[in-house]
Amino acid sequence: MFDWKVNLGIIMVWVNAAPSSAFKFTLPKILTEFGYTSSKAQLTSIPPYVAGGISSWLVGRTADRFAWRFPFIVGLMCLLLAGLAILYSLSKNLAVHVSVMYFAIILAQIGIYPLLPGVSAWTGNNLAPFWKRSIGLAWMLAAGNFGSLIRTNIFLPKEAPKYTTGYATSISIVILAMTATILQEILLWQENISRAKVSENDIRSQYTQVELDAQGDGSQLYRYTLRNGIRVFTHGEITLEHSFPGSIKDYVAG
Template sequence: MSHGHIDEEEKGKLEEKFIESVALPGFSDEDADILFRYEGTKGKEVIRKIDFHLLPVLAFLYLCSHVDRNNMGNAKIEGMNDDLGLVGNQYNIASTLFFVPYIIFEIPSNIVLKKTRPSLWLSLQVVAWGIVMACMGAVKGFASLTVCRVFLGICEAGFFPGAVYLVTQWYPPHEIQQRLALLYTASAISGAFSGLLAYGIANMGGLQNIAGWRWIFILEGLVPVAFGLALPFLLPDGPGKVKWLTPEEQRFIDLRFRQAGARSAEGEGDQFSWSMLLGTMLDWKILLAVVLAMVNAAPNAAFSYTMPTIINKLGFEASKAQLLTIPPYFCGAVSSWLSGRLADRFSWRFPFIVAPMIVMLISFIMLFVLSANIEQYKAPMYFAIILAQIGIYPLLPGISAWTGNNLPQSWKRSIGIAWLLAAGNTGSFIGTNVFLEWQAPHYTIGYGVSIGIIVLGIVTCCILEFFLWRLNKVKRSIPESQTREQFTPDKLVAMGEKSPLYIYTL
């Protein structure tokens, strides 16, 4: 709605009608007046201001984390395995052990994030993982490589759960997925950027008598160290803690959450407790979402560590294989962003999760069938790799947004998102161990296991949608007037998703 070029009488009627439309319990006339004045262009300017200060910082850091996490695949085809004397499945073991501390420390990290200044806590993590990555350029064998991977997992564990939680603190539920998609798009771009960067850095091989693959680790570690030191001055901690928002704009942001039913005038209605922690970890909705997250994690981890090798085994030399990783990741980035936009526009998560899974299923079936005759089907197999990224990259933003949308209380949402990502990342153990070197380039086990996981995810997604739909049907059968007579507005918010008025996002 635009409020320009109308006379005062008409404006008064519009404002009166608008105030009636937002006359929710707990809203004052002043609250409604602020919402009216920020409806349209003025409100969009505030949202753009938030986007400008928050998203580029988080996206760049997520790009750095994925570059640093996945550059082992690039280093491998530049000679790392031979120089370190890795044999058998030692590369797979080193890749997998990253995820052990990564999974363990995600929930503790988000608990610390809630109790401290987020920008300082994330800054510490970013600087630490950059130092560890640079140290990987000096590893001498399997043991030192494994130790570095374990420490890298500890340092990176809290970043993405923390970033997702921060996004949910700034945007109401119907605007979350496209923002998370922008973050996850950065991880897709990192895949493309990592290949291009590795291609350039590898040409430094011999400089200072240091191998090219070692330079990949050293240089890609120094960047997050430098950026992490500046993070406390760049990352906004919350709407009430920044100077680039006026007090009225800060109030407008709070009112948007209240209008969406995500909080009351008293806040989001929960406190940390051990029973709440246990209840969150056993919540059936989150456990089903964990299965969906595993469908993202397993193929994503597999491609992150093996895509350069897979393309290399299709018959392309190492340098060309690095460059050929760029188009798949670019297409994944576009897919993630477009899916997020549509999901927020329609306020419906399910179709934008199950459809990418179906695309991914088709791609893995193609790879499984065509790998029987690599020489004849190089081009279709490369197309299938691109198709797989189109299916993979919309998943985690959609699953994270769907889960976050259905956890209205602040502490439960923080822990629930961390638990979702931590438990979902157990799929990475599968992804990094089913693409076996001795099966290259056919990878029968890798493609077969991935197909089974994707089918499980499609079924799980449909089950979650059905039960949320049934719960909403029951809630809508209870008259709203009856509920409001029985409970105060603050009590309804304190009840969270158990409130009869709370409708789950489908």
């Protein structure tokens, strides 16, 4: 629960929860400006979510292909940030920029939908043993969803249609999450480099295999999942539990 990787993951998950109210308040107004009502308005609200679904599938496949989550997570956050920035900057004159704002919502959905599975896969791959992964992911998702409490209190009716507080808070959360993502990547690389400097013989002279297995991802023999998607292990239960036998496509990438 107090692992720094889980805590950084919580900040990343906030991006999936907090800014989404921007679309709830903006999309209906855009459809109204289009002059659509009833069934036609419902149909026009579908493309942003279809784009988000396609993005989730495509990003998941591509991240598995390259076995590297970090650039995709940061890239998606950039798309979300761009979408929110466009919505905020043009919200005061929505009637004039309705098409651009509709595009911004699609862009933001493309960015926000794949984030939760990507962050979950990245964080889960770097937690061990299995019980720590289970508890860590559960806590990350639960605490991350507290972002929903934020979103319900930042888009103030009195600030319509600009919603300065709502957009400013949402954009700030995205920037904070991007910082957390970059920080986690750097720290994981640094930890792997630090552990690589210690020989296996030195480590095994200090700990038994049972003790190393109990240490999980805290073991000096453990390597965090980064670009190659496969950790480097030695012998014992850690190897059996966390190595990737078979095709890498059968497993989530780091």
